[in-house]
Amino acid sequence: MAALRHSGMRPLILAGKRLSAPSAAAPRLSLTQSITRPFSVSSSKMSSSFYPGEPEAPELKTGIPGPKSQEHIAKLDKVFDTRSLNMLADYTQSFGNYFVDPDGNKLLDVYAQIASIPLGYNNPALKKAAQSPEMIDAIINRPALGNFPSHNWAEILETGILKVAPKGLDQVFTAMAGSDANETAYKAAFMWRRMKDRGGPTVEFTEEEMQSSMNNQTPGASQLSIMSFKAAFHGRLFGSLSTTRSKPIHKLDIPAFDWPQATFPLLKYPLEEHAEENAKAEADSIAEVEDLIKNYHVPPCAVIVEPIQSEGGDNHASPAFFRKLREVTAKHNVLLIVDEVQTGVGATGKFWAHDHWDLPSPPDMVTFSKKAQTAGYYFGNPELRPNKPYRQFNTWMGDPARCLLFRAIIDEVQRLDLVANTAKVGDYLYGKLEALAQKYPEEFKNLRGKNRGTFIAFDNPNRDQFIAKVKKLGVNIGGSGANAVRLRPMLIFEKQHADILLETLEKAVTSA
Numbered sequence: 437m438a439a440l441r442h443s444g445m446r447p448l449i450l451a452g453k454r455l456s457a458p459s460a461a462a463p464r465l466s467l468t469q470s471i472t473r474p475f476s477v478s479s480s481k482m483s484s485s486f487y488p489g490e491p492e493a494p495e496l497k498t499g500i501p502g503p504k505s506q507e508h509i510a511k512l513d514k515v516f517d518t519r520s521l522n523m524l525a526d527y528t529q530s531f532g533n534y535f536v537d538p539d540g541n542k543l544l545d546v547y548a549q550i551a552s553i554p555l556g557y558n559n560p561a562l563k564k565a566a567q568s569p570e571m572i573d574a575i576i577n578r579p580a581l582g583n584f585p586s587h588n589w590a591e592i593l594e595t596g597i598l599k600v601a602p603k604g605l606d607q608v609f610t611a612m613a614g615s616d617a618n619e620t621a622y623k624a625a626f627m628w629r630r631m632k633d634r635g636g637p638t639v640e641f642t643e644e645e646m647q648s649s650m651n652n653q654t655p656g657a658s659q660l661s662i663m664s665f666k667a668a669f670h671g672r673l674f675g676s677l678s679t680t681r682s683k684p685i686h687k688l689d690i691p692a693f694d695w696p697q698a699t700f701p702l703l704k705y706p707l708e709e710h711a712e713e714n715a716k717a718e719a720d721s722i723a724e725v726e727d728l729i730k731n732y733h734v735p736p737c738a739v740i741v742e743p744i745q746s747e748g749g750d751n752h753a754s755p756a757f758f759r760k761l762r763e764v765t766a767k768h769n770v771l772l773i774v775d776e777v778q779t780g781v782g783a784t785g786k787f788w789a790h791d792h793w794d795l796p797s798p799p800d801m802v803t804f805s806k807k808a809q810t811a812g813y814y815f816g817n818p819e820l821r822p823n824k825p826y827r828q829f830n831t832w833m834g835d836p837a838r839c840l841l842f843r844a845i846i847d848e849v850q851r852l853d854l855v856a857n858t859a860k861v862g863d864y865l866y867g868k869l870e871a872l873a874q875k876y877p878e879e880f881k882n883l884r885g886k887n888r889g890t891f892i893a894f895d896n897p898n899r900d901q902f903i904a905k906v907k908k909l910g911v912n913i914g915g916s917g918a919n920a921v922r923l924r925p926m927l928i929f930e931k932q933h934a935d936i937l938l939e940t941l942e943k944a945v946t947s948a
Contacts, residue, residue: 487532494910502539596843604798610834615671667748749917750893785859785889
C-alpha cells in the first residue's frame with residue numbers, strides 16, 4: 437500500500453493482484469455504456485490552440501481499469517511487477533492533453549507521466565524529429581560517447597541542450613535519467629573537493645590513495661558528504677538515495693551514507709498572513725545549513741536542493757531563502773547543486789525554476805531530466821571537469837537520440853512561446869483555485885504555487901480518495917507527500933483545460 441502513495445491511488449484486487457483503481461464502491465459500468473460529462477463546461481468546446489482535433493472533454497466508457505485493461509494487466513503481471521500500476525495506456529490513441537486507455541476512456545492528464553511530458557501525447561513536431569535521418573543515425577548507431585562521439589555531437593549539444601543552459605553555465609555532462617544526473621553531479625563535487633585538498637589538478641595521486649581505493653578506504657574521500665534537506669527527493673540510486681528523504685519506502689533495506697540533512701523551511705499559508713513566522717522558518721533553516729557545513733562529522737562538499745520539493749509534498753521557499761543559501765555555500769566554499777529534474781523546462785513559468793530567485797551568482801551545477809526527455813547536469817567552472825580521463829565515465833554517457841528529442845522540444849517551446857503560455861495559464865488557474873479554496877476551505881488547504889506557472893498544489897485531508905474520485909470524473913491527477921494534490925500539466929495546457937479541471941475538482945468535493 438505504501439508504494440502506491442506515489443500515485444495516490446487505491447488498490448483493486450484482480451486475479452489475486454493489487455492494482456490501482458477507483459474505490460470498489462464506485463458503480464460498475466457496462467462495456468457499451470458511454471458516459472458524458474456529469475456537468476457542463478462552458479469552455480470545453482474550444483479547440484486546442486496547439487492540437488487541432490484534440491478531444492473537447494474527458495469521456496469515460498468503462499470503469500478503470502476496464503475489461504481490456506484488466507486483460508492486458510493480467511498478462512503483464514506474469515512478467516513484470518504491476519503493483520505500482522496507476523493506469524494502463526494506449527499511447528497510439530492518446531493525443532495532446534488527453535490520456536487514453538485500452539478501453540477507450542479519455543482522461544484529461546494533469547499528471548503527465550510524473551511531470552515528464554512537455555508537449556503532449558503524439559506531438560507532430562516530435563514525430564517529425566523522430567523520423568529524421570539524424571535521429572535514425574543516433575538510434576541505430578548509438579555511440580559510447582566518451583570514446584567514440586559522432587562528428588556532430590558538439591553541434592547537437594550547442595543547438596539543443598546548451599541552447600537553454602542556465603545563466604553562467606556553459607558546459608554539460610549528459611546522463612541517462614534524473615537519478616543518474618544527480619549521481620554524476622555528486623561525483624564531480626567529490627572529485628573537485630579532493631583536487632582542491634591536494635593542491636590543484638596537476639598534483640598526482642599518491643600510491644597509498646590508489647591502493648587504498650581498491651579497498652574502499654581512500655583517505656579523505658570517505659570523510660566527505662553531500663547535504664540535502666528533509667523531505668527531499670533526488671533519486672533512487674545509491675548516492676542519490678542517500679540524499680532522498682521523502683518516503684521510507686524508497687530507502688528501506690538499502691545501505692545509506694552518513695550524510696547530513698537540514699530542515700527545509702515549512703512555510704505556512706496563505707503566505708501574506710504568516711510572513712513573520714515564515715521568515716523565521718527560513719532563517720532557522722539557513723542557520724542549520726551553516727551549522728552542518730561547519731560542524732557535521734562528515735563535512736559536506738556540496739548542498740543539493742530542489743527549487744520546489746516535489747515528491748516530498750510540493751514544499752516551497754522564497755527567493756530570499758535561496759539567495760541566502762547561495763551566499764552561505766559560497767562563503768564556505770561548498771558547491772550548490774540545484775536539482776531541476778522536475779521543476780525545469782518551463783513548468784514554473786520560467787524555463788528554469790531557479791530563474792525566479794535572482795541569484796547573486798549562478799549555482800555550481802544544475803541537474804535536469806523529465807520534460808527534457810534526456811538528462812545530465814550543467815556546470816560552468818572548468819575545475820568541475822575531473823583532472824584525468826575516465827574518472828567521470830560510463831559506456832553511453834547519455835543518449836544522442838534523446839538529446840535530439842530535447843532539441844526538438846526546445847524548438848517547439850520557443851516557437852510557440854510555451855513558457856509564457858504556462859505562466860499565463862498558471863496565473864489563471866491559481867486565481868480560480870483561490871476561489872475554490874475560499875468556498876471549500878477544508879478541501880483545498882494550503883494552496884501554493886502562486887506565480888510559479890502551473891506548478892501548483894494544495895492539501896486535501898482525504899487525498900487518496902479525492903484523487904480516485906477525480907479520476908472517475910475523467911481527470912488523471914497525482915499526489916505527493918502525505919496530503920498534497922499536485923498539478924503537473926503539460927506546457928500545452930490552456931484555459932479551457934483549466935476550466936475542465938476546475939469544474940471536475942469542484943464536482944469531486946460536492947458529489948457523494
